[in-house]
Amino acid sequence: MYFGADYYPEHWPRERWEADAQMMQAAHINVVRLAEFAWSKLEPTEGHYDFAWLDEAIDILNQHGIQVIIGTPTATPPKWLIDKYPDILPVDADGHVRGFGSRCHYCATNKNYHWHSDLIVGQLAKHYGHHPGVIGWQTDNEFGCHSTTRCYCDSCRKAFRQWLQQKYGTLEALNEAWGTVFWSQTYETWDQVIIPRKTVASHNPSLLLDFYRFSSDMKVEFQARQLRILRQHSTNQFITHNLMGLFPEIDYYDLAKDLDFVSWDNYPRYSGAPDSTRLALSHDLMRGIRKQNFWVMEEQSGPSGWEIVHSTPRPGEIRLWTYQAVSRGADGIVYFRWRTCRFGTEEYWHGIIDHDGRPRRRYREIQETGKELAELWPFLDGTEVKNDVAILYSYDQLWSLQIQPNNPSLQYTEIVKEYYKRLHELNIGVDLVNHTDEFTDYKILIAPLLYLMTPELALRLTKFVESGGILVTTFRSGVKNWDNVVTDKTLPGELSELIGVEIEEYDSIYGETPIGISMELQGYKVEGTASTWCDVIIPGTADTLAKYTTEYYAGQTAITQNSLGKGKAIYVGTRLDANLTARLMDHVLTLAGVARGPLAETGIEVSIRGKAGMRLLFLLNHSGKKQTVDLTQHYVDPLTDVPITGRLELPAYGVEVLREV
Ligand code: GLA
Ligand code: ZN
Numbered sequence: 321m322y323f324g325a326d327y328y329p330e331h332w333p334r335e336r337w338e339a340d341a342q343m344m345q346a347a348h349i350n351v352v353r354l355a356e357f358a359w360s361k362l363e364p365t366e367g368h369y370d371f372a373w374l375d376e377a378i379d380i381l382n383q384h385g386i387q388v389i390i391g392t393p394t395a396t397p398p399k400w401l402i403d404k405y406p407d408i409l410p411v412d413a414d415g416h417v418r419g420f421g422s423r424c425h426y427c428a429t430n431k432n433y434h435w436h437s438d439l440i441v442g443q444l445a446k447h448y449g450h451h452p453g454v455i456g457w458q459t460d461n462e463f464g465c466h467s468t469t470r471c472y473c474d475s476c477r478k479a480f481r482q483w484l485q486q487k488y489g490t491l492e493a494l495n496e497a498w499g500t501v502f503w504s505q506t507y508e509t510w511d512q513v514i515i516p517r518k519t520v521a522s523h524n525p526s527l528l529l530d531f532y533r534f535s536s537d538m539k540v541e542f543q544a545r546q547l548r549i550l551r552q553h554s555t556n557q558f559i560t561h562n563l564m565g566l567f568p569e570i571d572y573y574d575l576a577k578d579l580d581f582v583s584w585d586n587y588p589r590y591s592g593a594p595d596s597t598r599l600a601l602s603h604d605l606m607r608g609i610r611k612q613n614f615w616v617m618e619e620q621s622g623p624s625g626w627e628i629v630h631s632t633p634r635p636g637e638i639r640l641w642t643y644q645a646v647s648r649g650a651d652g653i654v655y656f657r658w659r660t661c662r663f664g665t666e667e668y669w670h671g672i673i674d675h676d677g678r679p680r681r682r683y684r685e686i687q688e689t690g691k692e693l694a695e696l697w698p699f700l701d702g703t704e705v706k707n708d709v710a711i712l713y714s715y716d717q718l719w720s721l722q723i724q725p726n727n728p729s730l731q732y733t734e735i736v737k738e739y740y741k742r743l744h745e746l747n748i749g750v751d752l753v754n755h756t757d758e759f760t761d762y763k764i765l766i767a768p769l770l771y772l773m774t775p776e777l778a779l780r781l782t783k784f785v786e787s788g789g790i791l792v793t794t795f796r797s798g799v800k801n802w803d804n805v806v807t808d809k810t811l812p813g814e815l816s817e818l819i820g821v822e823i824e825e826y827d828s829i830y831g832e833t834p835i836g837i838s839m840e841l842q843g844y845k846v847e848g849t850a851s852t853w854c855d856v857i858i859p860g861t862a863d864t865l866a867k868y869t870t871e872y873y874a875g876q877t878a879i880t881q882n883s884l885g886k887g888k889a890i891y892v893g894t895r896l897d898a899n900l901t902a903r904l905m906d907h908v909l910t911l912a913g914v915a916r917g918p919l920a921e922t923g924i925e926v927s928i929r930g931k932a933g934m935r936l937l938f939l940l941n942h943s944g945k946k947q948t949v950d951l952t953q954h955y956v957d958p959l960t961d962v963p964i965t966g967r968l969e970l971p972a973y974g975v976e977v978l979r980e981v
Contacts, residue, residue, distance in 0.1 A: 321697040322652035323690045324351035324386075325672060326618055329377035330361045331661050336677070337377055340658060341384040343679060347672070348690025352381055353617060353654055356391020356461045357423065359440060360398040369443050382453035389560075389654075390448055392546055394437045395461040396423045405432035411473035414518050422665065423461075424468040428542040429479040437542075441549045449554030456558035458617065459546045462585060463539045463561065469569035470535040477515040483534045485510060497803040498526035525723050529804040532719040536571045547578050562617040563609070565602035566733055568722065571715040573754045576609045585618035585656065588641050590630045596925060596942040597744045599641070601737055601752075603648035605713060607705060608752030615652035616645045622660065622670025622682055629668045636973030638682060639689045640940055643975045646693070647927035647938030649705045653693075655686060696977060699936060699958045703929035707749035708914050711740060712767035714755040720771050720804050726796055727828045727852045732769055735895065739766045739792070742905040747917025747926040759784040763912040770797035770815070772804065778814035785818060786885030790912045792904075793819070794892045795826070795853045811855075812891070819891045820862035820882030827854045827871070836869035837878055839900055841907040848900035850878065855893030862891070865904075879904070922949050924970060935980040941970040954981050 325344060329337055344352070355362065355374060363369050378388050402408055402420045410418045410427045418425060426433050448454045463469070488494040491507055500506045505524060507513050516523045516531050543561065550559055558580040563572055565584055576582045584606045588594035606614045619641060623632040633641075642653050657671035672683050693700075718732040725731070743750050751762070755777055759765045765784060770777075770793050778798070785791050798813030800806050807813040811823035829835060834849035847869070856873045857864075862880035869875075882889045888911060896904065909916070918926045918937060924947060925940040936958060941947050948969050955964045955978035964978055 321693050321700065322351045322615065322654070323693055324349050324353065324652070324654040325621075325658040326654055326656045327352040327354045327381075327658045328357075328661065329354065330358050330373065331663075332659070334373075334376070337380045339677075341380050341386060343673070343683075344381075344386055344658065345384040347683060347687040348694055350385060351387050351389060351455070351652070351654065352658070353389040353391055353458055355444075356393055356458060357396045359393035359396055362393060362444070363398070363440055366400055366404070371444075371447050378451070378453055387455045388453055389456045389458055390444060390454055391458040392437075392441045392444065392460055392550075394426070394440070394459075394546070395465075397426050397433065397436070401436055405430075405436075407473070407475065408433045410468055410471040411476075413470075413472050413516070415472065418468075422466070424466050427471045427473050427475055428538045429471070429475045430473070431475070434542075434545060438545060438549060441546050442553070445550050445553035449550070449557065454557060456560060456580070457550050457554070458583070459543050459550075459559060459561045461562060462564055463543065463575065464567065464569045465564065467569070469539060470531070472515050472517050476538070479538065480515050480531065480534050481510050481513050483537065484513060484530065487530070497805070498524055498530075499805055500524065525720070526804040528723045529716070529720055532569075532723075533571075533716070536569065536574065536715070539570050540574045543575065544578065560615065560617070563606060565606065566598070568715075568718055568733065572605075572609045573715070573756075579610070581612055581614055582606050582609050583615035583617035583652070583654075586616050586641065586645060587618070587620045587624055589620060589633055589637065590624060592631070593944075594641075594942070596644070596940075597737065597741050599644060600648065600744050600925065600927075601740050603645060603650070604750055605752045607649040608713070608754075611751070613649040613651045613704065615654065616650050617652075617654050618656035619645065619653050621655035621657070621672045621686060622674075623668070624670070625668035626665055627668075633682065634944060634973060635681065635685070636971070638685050640942065640973045640975055642689050642693070643938055643977075644925070644927075644940055646700070647929065647940065649929070651700075695959055699934065699979070700929065703931045703934070703936060705749055705751075705927065705929055707751045708763040708912070709743060709748055710751045710753045710759065710762040710765050711736060712755060712765060712770075713752040716755065716802070717769055717771050720800065721769060721796070723804070728830075729852050730796075730895075735768050735794070738895075738898070738901055739768060739905065741898070742902045744925070745902070746909075746920040748909070748914065748920075749917070749927060759789060760787060762789065763914055764790045764792070764908060766792045767797075768792075768794045772800050772802050773798045773807070773814045774802050775814055778818065781815070781889075782818045782884065785887035785889050788886035790887055790908055791818075791889045792892065792908055793889070795855045795894055797891075818882070818884060818889050819880065820860050820884075820889070821877075821880050821891055822858045822860060823893070824856045824858050824876075826856065827873070829853060834897070835871055835894065836874070837866050837894070837896065837900060838869050839866035839879065839903065841865060841903060842910070846900065846903050849897045850894035850900075851897070852895035854878065857891070857893050862889075865890070865907075866900075918953070919949050919951075923947060924949055937978045937980065939968070939970060939976040939978065941972065941974045944972045946971045946974070951978075955979060956981050
C-alpha cells in the first residue's frame, strides 16, 4: 500500500532532509509528493533550470525506501513570469485583475501561460520521466481552487467564442438555442458574443450554463497539455490530479477521464465535528468519477488553519479518516503535510510534525496506522467496492440549478445528500454515476433533480426501469432541455411516460411553516412534512404514495410510483423531511430486494471491500464515545484468523477490520 506525506524539502535546510527521511521511514512512509509549488526554485529565472536540489532530495528519500510523486508546479507561476506577461493573471467577473501574491493566479486559456507551462512541465518530464525513484506525477494542484475556474479576461472571451462556434456551428443556432430574442440580446457577429462579466441584472441562463461548461473544459484542456507532455517523456509512471471532493466548478468526470486514477484532498475537521456522511459521499464520488479505486493525496494530519487555527484532530481521528478512505476504495494515503511550515500563508496548517520538527501524538498515530495498513495490504490488494445502488450526480444538473436554484433553499448536492444519508445510515454502499453512464448494473438508481433532460437520457432511464430497475427522481425534473431552456411539454416533460404523471402546478415554499404530508407505503401510514417545493401531481398510470395534508392542495398527490416493464419509477414531488425520506428509501430498498447493510442504524459506519472469495468489513466509530455492537455473522481477524463474534466494543474513533467467513 502507498502510504505517504506531502513534503516540501525547499522549506527546510538541506541538513534536515536526512532526518526527515529517517523519521518518515520509521513511520512506514513509502511515498512522498513534492515540488508542486516549487517553480521559482526549479526555474529561478527564465530558461535557467535548477533541478540539482530536487535530485538530491529525491536521492535521500529513495535511499530510505521512499518513492516520489512530482507535482507540476503550474499552480504557482513565479514573479518573473507574471512580470513579463501580466496578462497571465486571471480576471474576475467585475473585470478586475486578480493579482500576484497567493496562488492559482493564472488564466487557463492564456497563450503565454501555455507556452511556459509546457516548458517547465517538459523540462521536468525529460529530467524525471525515467527516474526509477519517481513513480508518478500530479498535474498542477487542485484545479479551480480559490474560485479560479471561471476567468473573465480577454483571452477567455475569445476562447469562449471559439468554443461556442465549435458547439453551435452558426450564430443562428446559438441565438436560437439561447433564446437571445429575449431582451434584445440577438448576436449578429461572433465577436459580439459576451463573456458573463457583471451586468445590471442576471445573465441569460443558457449563456451562463455554457460559460460554466466552457470554463470546466478549459481546465480539462489545460491539464491535457500536461498529460501529453508527461506521457511523451515518461515510462511506467502514473499521472493523477488532486481533486477536491464535492467541489462544484469543474466536471470531474471530464477532468479525470485521461488520468490513470483519481486522487483527492480530504480535510474532515475544521471548526467542529466532521460530518461523516459528507465524507463518505465525497469518497464515493471520488471512486465514482472513474469507477475505480483512488488515492487520498492530502489527508488531514493536524489542525488546519491559515489566519485562524481550526480544531485539532482528536486522538484516533486521523487513523479513523484513513480507514474510512481505505474502506471506500483508497489504495494510497498521503498526509498533508510532513512538517508544519514556519512561514507563508499556511503557517498554521499543521502537518504530521509540528514547527519544531519533533514527533508527537499525531506522528505516532500515523506510524501505527502505517504499520497496520502494511500488514493488511496483502488482503486489501486487488479488492474493490461493489454496490447495487447508484446515485446520479451530474455537473450539468448542478450548474443549471446553481444558476437558477428555483427556491433559495435548493442546493443540488444537499438534496443528493439527503437521499444518500439514509443509505449511509443503513451501511448500504452507493456508487455515484454520471448521466452518461449505463445504469443497468444497478438495482436502484436515485436521480434527484433531473432538471435538464434529453430524449436520449429519458430513454436510457426508461430502459433501466423496463429491465427491472427502481428509479427515484424528484421535483424539478424534465423541466429544461440541455441548452437550459424550458420545455414546452407538460411536466415532467420527456419523463412523462416513464413517471406516469402530469404536474398540474407547483408551489415554491418560503418561510418556516412546512407543508404537511401523509405517506402510505405497503399498508402503513406515516405523517411528516415537506419543504422547498411542492409539485401538485395528477397521477396518470402511476399510483399515489403520498398526499399533501395542508395548503390549498391538501388531498392532492405528492409522491407517485409507476410500473413499467419489470421495474418501477418513483417520483417525489417535494422535498421530504428526514424521517419521510428514510421511510421512502426503506420502501425503495424493499421493492428492489436490497438488504440493509451490516450493523445498519447502529451509528457504526461499515463499508466493504472484496475480491474473489474474500470480503473485508471496515467498522468505523465516528463518534467521540465508545460504542458496543452485536455482530450477527461470524468473522475473523484477517491477520490472525482469530474468530470475532458476538459483542464488540469500539472505542471513541475506533476502527475494526473483519474478514467474512
Ligand atoms: C489544499 C492544497 C494544499 C494546501 C492545503 C491546506 O488542499 O492542495 O496545497 O494548501 O489545501 O490549505
Ligand atoms: Zn482568462
